[in-house]
Amino acid sequence: MIEVEVKARAPPGIEEKIINLGGAKIGEETHHDLYFNSPYHDFAKSDEALRIRIKEDGAYLTYKGPKLDPDTKSRREVRVKIADPLAMETILESLGFSLAAVVKKRRTKYSLEEAVLCVDDVEGLGAFLEVELSGGADWQVQKRTALDIMAGLGISESIRESYLELLAEGRDGR
Amino acid sequence: MIEVEVKARAPPGIEEKIINLGGAKIGEETHHDLYFNSPYHDFAKSDEALRIRIKEDGAYLTYKGPKLDPDTKSRREVRVKIADPLAMETILESLGFSLAAVVKKRRTKYSLEEAVLCVDDVEGLGAFLEVELSGGADWQVQKRTALDIMAGLGISESIRESYLELLAEGRDGR
Numbered sequence: 001m002i003e004v005e006v007k008a009r010a011p012p013g014i015e016e017k018i019i020n021l022g023g024a025k026i027g028e029e030t031h032h033d034l035y036f037n038s039p040y041h042d043f044a045k046s047d048e049a050l051r052i053r054i055k056e057d058g059a060y061l062t063y064k065g066p067k068l069d070p071d072t073k074s075r076r077e078v079r080v081k082i083a084d085p086l087a088m089e090t091i092l093e094s095l096g097f098s099l100a101a102v103v104k105k106r107r108t109k110y111s112l113e114e115a116v117l118c119v120d121d122v123e124g125l126g127a128f129l130e131v132e133l134s135g136g137a138d139w140q141v142q143k144r145t146a147l148d149i150m151a152g153l154g155i156s157e158s159i160r161e162s163y164l165e166l167l168a169e170g171r172d173g174r
Numbered sequence: 175m176i177e178v179e180v181k182a183r184a185p186p187g188i189e190e191k192i193i194n195l196g197g198a199k200i201g202e203e204t205h206h207d208l209y210f211n212s213p214y215h216d217f218a219k220s221d222e223a224l225r226i227r228i229k230e231d232g233a234y235l236t237y238k239g240p241k242l243d244p245d246t247k248s249r250r251e252v253r254v255k256i257a258d259p260l261a262m263e264t265i266l267e268s269l270g271f272s273l274a275a276v277v278k279k280r281r282t283k284y285s286l287e288e289a290v291l292c293v294d295d296v297e298g299l300g301a302f303l304e305v306e307l308s309g310g311a312d313w314q315v316q317k318r319t320a321l322d323i324m325a326g327l328g329i330s331e332s333i334r335e336s337y338l339e340l341l342a343e344g345r346d347g348r
Contacts (some may be wrong), residue, residue: 004207012179012281021225038214040212040214040215040270041214042272050265050269061262061265061269062265063264063265063269065268076265078261078262078265078268080182080256080257080258080261080262080265080325081256081257081258082254082255082256082257083254083255083256084254084255087236087252087254088254090237090252091235091237091252091254093238094237094252095212095215095224095237096214096215129295134264
């Protein structure tokens, strides 16, 4: 499935702006994300990602393919719920994958039109906004919607780097 | 966790012999097993295995390390329950792993002492017996127990090849 995603640094008062635009708060989550790399296939170069996410409702293994366009973070994403993240980590390490980084964040989710807006407070990086749409017939249309929502919130500058890359680059922006 | 496993072709009347030895039938399962290989790391050479097993109670991803001794199929095994085997297969293929073989079997399980005895009817291969013990403090002691049970059933010749290897070698024994 293609996941359309646009990300930006969250300006002050972003949650009020989302609500003023008609957004509704739909949840809060704590993410403990383990990112893996492979000695055979450098994901930083191939622009892929392999992640175990542990959150309140369980754990998930996610593969993300290379980004699809120069403007957004849209990419193919495949996810499976797993019963035991520690066993999954052991399997990945047995297969040669190595833990590359851990990212922790608090995510507050809003629903707006057909998008999900995530206000993320990322440990070591600060506050970000992600606008996500997925599962649509035409991801280019969804990309336009995501960029329009960003514009409606007064945000013109988006970021294509993952939290993983931002942490690696040491740009903590504080 | 080390899984001690001894395997042999099942002689006629094996299930009666197990019951006569004090075994109790504990279940029947249908296994649909997908075995994967990696272009980076040939599991046939490294004596490892990566498998998605789909059975009645759900699906599992299992990694098996190289065999630990020359007499049995004992090896380290790590298993995680997965909610969606098709998504797991897509993730493995995205990471470069390729589906190498599919093995289907009907397994009848017996409990005998601290062992589980599996009488397997494997599509294309015929009937086999596996004696399994796991989770003990000393796998060498468990290995002795497994070999003693085999001897008690009148079986002296064990097989170290996996069903995957037996199918690949085309020894269908019929």
